[in-house]
Amino acid sequence: MKRKITVLTLCALLFALCFQAQAQQPKKVPRIGYLPSGPISERVHLWDAFRQGMRELGYVEGQNITLVFPSAEVTPERLPHLAAELVSLKVDVIVAAGTPAVQAAKEATKTIPIVTPITTEPLETGLVASLARPGGNITGLSYMSSDLSGKRLELLREVVPGVSRIAVLSNPSSATVPPMMRKTEVAARALGVQLQRLEVHGPDDFERVFQAATKERAGALITLDDAFAFTQRTRIVKLATKNRLPAIYGFREFVEVGGLMSYAANLSDMYRRAATYVDKILKGTKPADLPVEQPMKFELVINLKTAEQIGLTIPPNVLVRADKVIK
Numbered sequence: 001m002k003r004k005i006t007v008l009t010l011c012a013l014l015f016a017l018c019f020q021a022q023a024q025q026p027k028k029v030p031r032i033g034y035l036p037s038g039p040i041s042e043r044v045h046l047w048d049a050f051r052q053g054m055r056e057l058g059y060v061e062g063q064n065i066t067l068v069f070p071s072a073e074v075t076p077e078r079l080p081h082l083a084a085e086l087v088s089l090k091v092d093v094i095v096a097a098g099t100p101a102v103q104a105a106k107e108a109t110k111t112i113p114i115v116t117p118i119t120t121e122p123l124e125t126g127l128v129a130s131l132a133r134p135g136g137n138i139t140g141l142s143y144m145s146s147d148l149s150g151k152r153l154e155l156l157r158e159v160v161p162g163v164s165r166i167a168v169l170s171n172p173s174s175a176t177v178p179p180m181m182r183k184t185e186v187a188a189r190a191l192g193v194q195l196q197r198l199e200v201h202g203p204d205d206f207e208r209v210f211q212a213a214t215k216e217r218a219g220a221l222i223t224l225d226d227a228f229a230f231t232q233r234t235r236i237v238k239l240a241t242k243n244r245l246p247a248i249y250g251f252r253e254f255v256e257v258g259g260l261m262s263y264a265a266n267l268s269d270m271y272r273r274a275a276t277y278v279d280k281i282l283k284g285t286k287p288a289d290l291p292v293e294q295p296m297k298f299e300l301v302i303n304l305k306t307a308e309q310i311g312l313t314i315p316p317n318v319l320v321r322a323d324k325v326i327k
Contacts, residue, residue, distance in 0.1 A: 030282050033068040033091035035083055035105055037098030037227030040074060049268040050095065050117060053275025076100060076228075083108035093278050097271070098227040099176050102127055106138060113287045116140035117274035118267060120176040120225060122292060131292040139287040140277055141270045142294050143225065143250075149180065150187035152248045152263050155300070156220045157191060158318050159261070160246050163219035167196045167245070169209065169236065170224040180224045203232060210239045218245065225250035225264075233257055244310040252301045255326060260310070261302045265295030299323035 032054075036043050051067070059065040068091055070082045083104040086094055094114045096105040099121070105114045106127065119127060120143045128134035131142065157163060168184060170177045181197075188195050196218050198209035213221065221240055223229055229236065230251060237259045240247040249255065249262040277290060300318075303326040307314050319325065 027064075029064060029066050030092040031066045031068055031089070032278060033086035033089065033094045034070065035079070035086060035094055035096040035101045036070075036074055037076075037079070037101040038074055038231040040069070042231050042233075043097070046097070046117070046267055046271045049271040050275055053272035054278065056272075057275055057279045059275075059279075079104035080107060087112060093281055095274065095278065098230075099125055099127070099174070100227055102138060103175070106136075110137060112137065113281045114138045114140075115274055115277040115281065115287070117271040118143045121179045124179045125175045128292055131294070133288065134290070134292050135288050137287050139290040139292055140274055142292050143265065143270070144294055147183065148250070148263060148298065149184040149222075150190070151298075152222055152250075153184070153187050153191055153193060155261065155263055155318065156222065156246065156248055157193070158315060159312065160220050163193070165194045165196060165216070165218050167198050167209075167213040167216075167218035167221045168224060169198045169200065169221060169229070171201070171226050171228045172199045173201060174226040174228065176226055177224050184222070184224065200228075203235065206232070206235055206239055210243050210245075213245065214243050221245045221247035223247070223249050223254070233259070241306060241309055246307075246310065246312055252299065252324070255301045255303045255306075258306055259303060260306045260312070261300065263298060263300050265298055270295065302326070 034047065040047065054065060061067055068086065068089060071085060072078060074082060079100055087109045091112065094105050094112055096102045096114050097117050099119050102114060102116050102119050114137055118141060122128045122142050127138055156166060170181060185195060196213060196216055198213055200206060200209055223236065233254045234257050237254055237257050241258060247260050249259050250264050251267060252262045252264060255262045280290060281287060300322045301324045302314060302319065302322045305327060
């Protein structure tokens, strides 16, 4: 009997020690890898919005979440390497912003969940099987840029009455541009507007295409959204102002650096919203079961200072519809 009691006591002691050791072991801190489609320096405010979204959900950097940034400045040619680097670091989720980054992450892993705060044309580019059930390891938010082409052209017509020729600035190497161009052409035909394509393959092309727009007497400008245009937004805006071209953009960030106007969803809100996807995945939901979200609200932003610089008066009926006016 004594031996039995001793054995039971020893077992209880061992169990208590094991339990105590397990309790003292630190919990695994999830690691979230960032993969933007261009330099982070051009997107700091967007990543700050994502981090704010994570904080609102109870995640504190260095305590219950670790954020892993690219080891080098992001350029299109480095994206595959940077995506593979995040995979090798065994991050729990990759937050890939923009179609080029999502494509690179998709090539690098079929198992690590990928959340995108913004991607354009995810169906047309084959990133997801459907918006309702994306399948695979990718989910997040989709930017409805193509579907806004008609609205943007209408706004240009209101701001520049009688305009008949509108230049379209685009990066033809972007996978998202062809579907956007098709929808823009459909909208232009419906409005009776002629389009002039301005194709840029690199930073050195901008001066040339803007000279072509002036030579061909384009009366206004619309840009097709992609990561390259976003990175080059300051250069684009300066050239549009220099050539006195009324322009509409797909991101409010263009207007904040001096562009005339934009009609789009708020990118910062989309990045903040992406945090909810990361949270659900960390709690066990599969990306394949999380529908791709599309923005429900679009905002019109107008820069009156730029309008004055190019000698344009914004009609009162357009101005009154603006969500934000920069003076």
